[in-house]
Amino acid sequence: MINRKTLFATACAFQTCAVLFLAIPPALTLSNGKTITVMTEPVDPQDMFRGDYIRLGYGFSQVPSKEKFDYKSKVFVRLKQDADKQWKPIGASNIKPAPAPDEVVLLGEYEWKDDNDRVRVRYGIEQVFVPEGRGKNISSADKLEIELAVPDSGRAVIKRAQLGDDVLYQWRWI
Amino acid sequence: MSKLSAKHQKIVAGEIARWQQDGMIEEDLAVKLTSLYPLHSARVNVSQALSVVGAVLVGLGAILFMAANWQQIPAIVKLLVILGAVNLTNYFGWKLKFEPGNQPKMGAALLLLGSLFYGAAIWLVAQIFNLEVNFSGGILLWALGTLATALATSTLPLGCLAAILGGMWLFANYTWDARQFLPFVPSLIAYLGTALALAFHMKSRAVTWITLVFSGVWMLSILGAFNAVPLLLFGLSVVGAYFFVREKQPLLEQPFLYVGEISTLASLLIATVSNFRSAEYIRMADLGTLLAICLTILGVVAWRVPKFKEEMIVCAGLALVCSLVLGSAPEHSRLIGNVALLAGIGAFIYTGLMRIQSAGMVNVALVFFVIDIIARYFDVFYTLMNRSFFFVVGGVLLMVVGAITERGRRTILEGMHS
Known part of the structure; x- marks a missing residue:
């Protein structure tokens, strides 16, 4: 029979491990992932627990694809830089493709498909949290420059968010 | 004889009644045993209530502090501070609650605070790494961590918090995708099973209430779709x-x-x-x-x-x-x-x-029954009668039905008691 003290120590250890379990994977991505820079269009809502954030929309959130996807299934999206240095989607698939050297693969979640065979994908990078009050000064007409860290798995993490010269978010451990 | 809380007194009285019913003890002995544990009058425990409210306020303050997103503080410092707060609060909560000669009520409040700090830590990580806004996984982790400490300590405020967080997860997890609710039924079963097991383990009516009310409201929200x-x-x-x-x-x-x-x-x-x-x-x-x-x-x-x-x-x-x-x-x-x-x-x-x-x-x-009569009255007469007449008649009908029902109810209950 496990005594109460051991049970409680296990519960406390669970709490600490749960927080680290959330923190370590994105921290590793930010340290080791390939960095790409993309443009977005923001709006500015607020979250009860985490404060102000800016909702982000990406050009590659809608990807042309003839493949069939299940609701909420994994979608791998290949991005390639065009002549204007913008990362554009060139395809979406159920299985992870091998990217060319000038491509990156992002992992997202399928939401829906429109009549023109364009797949709506959610990557989990559609929001950036900013210091209290900062989000209100940004209108939906502003375009943010977002630096993403992309690991081999494709699950991207935001590294930096910038509006002109104004850095709204910058990842740093220390 | 040792003092029992109202809840434990009820358990003992129930057990004694069952022994008597099963013929294990005679009526005289049952009465004697019951008299050893007189029922406490219901009273509000002010010191415990204040400790719990204080813990909730400090916990909310911590969550709001994290939400302010101070970028001058490096991420590692924020993380170490909040994890330190979680573990220190849990440690001192344990000591005060369970080690002899201390203050169990203050200990329970600190344990509650520990779980609120734990929630703040989860939201802090979500904020640092810009994790999804609809972060149902975060609420689930918070609920599971709180459930673990509630099971280990059998502390009522922690049990209630775990049940509330589980209920919040139930709602956060549901995507309001019309015509598909079956995929979400396992969540409901998991929540009901876990939270009711906790309620039975703690013998807590409060946790049972919270669990069933959250589940009922969740089903009601499905009803809309x-x-x-x-x-x-x-x-x-x-x-x-x-x-x-x-x-x-x-x-x-x-x-x-x-x-x-x-x-x-x-x-x-x-x-x-x-x-x-x-x-x-x-x-x-x-x-x-x-x-x-x-x-x-x-x-x-x-x-x-x-x-x-x-x-x-x-x-x-x-x-x-x-x-x-x-x-x-x-x-x-x-x-x-x-x-x-x-x-x-x-x-x-x-x-x-x-x-x-x-x-x-x-x-x-x-x-x-009364509500049904009123509803039928609205169904049938609302479009048939003049509005003023409709409300006058409706009001009179309501009063008459109410009076008759109340009289019938009293008669029924008196008959039942006799």
């Missing part, structure tokens, strides 16, 4: 569970009775006042699965507590008829809804009065 049958099946399942709990753990019977009966009668009442959505809005596979779960629960209760077999058969019959007719033939829904509601009210009054002597069951049924 589909129709009232899911809520009806939920209500009948909880009514079935009530008869089981009444025998096995009477301390926790009340939440099962009220949530089950109110859900059942409310769903039938809704069926009578508005047409069900058309059958295309409910998939037969979804309905069939919910019906199978409901019938399984009722069957298990009939098997384990055979003396309530008749009640379980009636519940199963109601579940079958309403699912088949209301789920697939919406054109008859109002007629069937009216008949089923009156049958349900009659069955609850009969059972409460003749079978289990439950004043609560009779009272709820009578309240629904």
